[in-house]
Amino acid sequence: MSFLFKNAGRMFLTLVFLFLYLPMVSVVVFSFNASHLANEWTHFSTAWYAKLLQDDELLDACLTSVQLAFATACCSVVIGAWVGFVLAYYRRFAGSTLISAMVNAPLVLPEVISGISLLLLFVAMEQMFGWPQGRGLATMLIGHTMLCVSYVALTVSARLSSMDASLSEAARDLGATPLRVFFDITLPLILPSLLAGWMLSFTISLDDVIMSAFLSGPETTTLPLVLLSRMRLGMNPEINAMGTLIIGVVSIAVVGNSYYLMKRERAQAQSMRNALRAAPNTTNTGI
Amino acid sequence: MSNAFTARSWIPGPRALAIGVPFVFLLLFFMLPFLLVLKISLAQSAMTVPPYLPLWAFENGKPVWLWTLDNYLTIFGDDIYLSAYINSVRVAFFTTLICLLIGYPTAWLIAHAKPLARNLLLMGIVLPFWTSYLVRVYSWIGILKDQGLANSLLLYLGWIDAPLRLMQNTLGLYIGMVYSYLPYMILPLCAFLMKMDPRLPEAARDLGAKPWEVFFTVTLPLSLPGITAGSLLVFIPCVGEYVIPELLGSADDLMIGRVMWSDFFNSIDWPLAAAATGLMVALLLLPMAWFQRLQNRGGIAL
Numbered sequence: 001m002s003f004l005f006k007n008a009g010r011m012f013l014t015l016v017f018l019f020l021y022l023p024m025v026s027v028v029v030f031s032f033n034a035s036h037l038a039n040e041w042t043h044f045s046t047a048w049y050a051k052l053l054q055d056d057e058l059l060d061a062c063l064t065s066v067q068l069a070f071a072t073a074c075c076s077v078v079i080g081a082w083v084g085f086v087l088a089y090y091r092r093f094a095g096s097t098l099i100s101a102m103v104n105a106p107l108v109l110p111e112v113i114s115g116i117s118l119l120l121l122f123v124a125m126e127q128m129f130g131w132p133q134g135r136g137l138a139t140m141l142i143g144h145t146m147l148c149v150s151y152v153a154l155t156v157s158a159r160l161s162s163m164d165a166s167l168s169e170a171a172r173d174l175g176a177t178p179l180r181v182f183f184d185i186t187l188p189l190i191l192p193s194l195l196a197g198w199m200l201s202f203t204i205s206l207d208d209v210i211m212s213a214f215l216s217g218p219e220t221t222t223l224p225l226v227l228l229s230r231m232r233l234g235m236n237p238e239i240n241a242m243g244t245l246i247i248g249v250v251s252i253a254v255v256g257n258s259y260y261l262m263k264r265e266r267a268q269a270q271s272m273r274n275a276l277r278a279a280p281n282t283t284n285t286g287i
Numbered sequence: 288m289s290n291a292f293t294a295r296s297w298i299p300g301p302r303a304l305a306i307g308v309p310f311v312f313l314l315l316f317f318m319l320p321f322l323l324v325l326k327i328s329l330a331q332s333a334m335t336v337p338p339y340l341p342l343w344a345f346e347n348g349k350p351v352w353l354w355t356l357d358n359y360l361t362i363f364g365d366d367i368y369l370s371a372y373i374n375s376v377r378v379a380f381f382t383t384l385i386c387l388l389i390g391y392p393t394a395w396l397i398a399h400a401k402p403l404a405r406n407l408l409l410m411g412i413v414l415p416f417w418t419s420y421l422v423r424v425y426s427w428i429g430i431l432k433d434q435g436l437a438n439s440l441l442l443y444l445g446w447i448d449a450p451l452r453l454m455q456n457t458l459g460l461y462i463g464m465v466y467s468y469l470p471y472m473i474l475p476l477c478a479f480l481m482k483m484d485p486r487l488p489e490a491a492r493d494l495g496a497k498p499w500e501v502f503f504t505v506t507l508p509l510s511l512p513g514i515t516a517g518s519l520l521v522f523i524p525c526v527g528e529y530v531i532p533e534l535l536g537s538a539d540d541l542m543i544g545r546v547m548w549s550d551f552f553n554s555i556d557w558p559l560a561a562a563a564t565g566l567m568v569a570l571l572l573l574p575m576a577w578f579q580r581l582q583n584r585g586g587i588a589l
Contacts, residue, residue: 009396016393023426083309102313104582110527112544117320123337207419243422
């Protein structure tokens, strides 16, 4: 009994993590199952992956999704970083409350709402200006970008606010132009948050169902839309295979990225220490 | 000379440009669409492209008003809509509560783990954020369906004689909701619990407070912002959830996101869907304002 009590915390955490990960593990395991039933294991097989390669609908959708996610990530980083700069540098201006509300709201707003409202916008725009003609990649790109901009903006502005202002000031004092300061000092320092924002936007776009459902056209369909329409019919080992690929790629990317960032951070801290040690008459080492 | 000067002052400076560009972008693609929702919620549905009539038209040179409040009257007069709203709020509320009950102890344990273990555990909580939400919801179908893993296990253990109905009912809905939103509760809680000065509960203990007294008088009040943040992050999106009720819930468990979806795609009644959207925004306005206030005060760890 006392053993139970002592390890209650550990056991609780184990249960929570089993709850979080067991379903994903089951997808991975059953994607290698020869049988198409979810409750019995027959033997190991990669047949479902082979079938995946012949599934043109799924492959086309996959290609569309990756292209869309790439474009979304690039747009979101540019716009999001811009918004982030505005949030961090111009704290008080007319409309600053409105802009911060417009950045915060999409974090929690149910996507059904933003999906319907953007669609109505595009329909009204088409009536008035003749653009966009119908729905497709362009409308989805704007919709997905709207989903991701907030995340990028908030990470970038958090990074900028926590940045040591004396670094860019020092560069300015040493005669660097504002542009040079931006590219030599600010950009390298916010690069990790841009990278994280890019990756997050990529995965949000790759995974988005609801926005895509409202903003996709009859000819363009994304991977999640195809997956959802098949999932409505129930279990399907081919989806397990696709899901496993997604889980695998994402895990590798996330773990790789955090490893890279950790190494980078360490290298930066090291070079900072070296610079301080090398500098003569350093009285302030409290960095 | 003076003309050139005034013209020049009309050209936006770098500051106005820097703020203006993203501002206009957000206004155009975030704010304007909401106004359009309100506008179209007042329109009449029609078999045209797009499937609604304008709010006014000119007949023989005279303006004719075509706007109507029918869509709102339909919603308020229809039991399906009312029960869908109530049910959505109820499901979101209980999901938040269950997430809090599971998430708080989890966050507390993570915050009090050794640094290395803590980082690994945190990464374990973050990873699902990155993994496909759709695939994660779908994974429960294989577990919960009649011939799924859970039933097979229970049958094998001899605890049940016939498969239990675990999905396409309220149970399945809640499992999917809690599973998908739990990380959103745990992360802000962790952030606040880790920020907390460990000397405060220690001081309370030294002064003779019992462990439960320390918890209820020191730890819990200090982590209150984390609780609010996590609860809002779970509650607000849950109200409008579509995918989870669609895949794991039953047709009887109507949630408003699903009703709007079917108005929009199946019955193609856009004005009605717009009115339902407008009311949902109104319903969420208060929690969203609360969320905004929290974010401005110091931000929610995301």
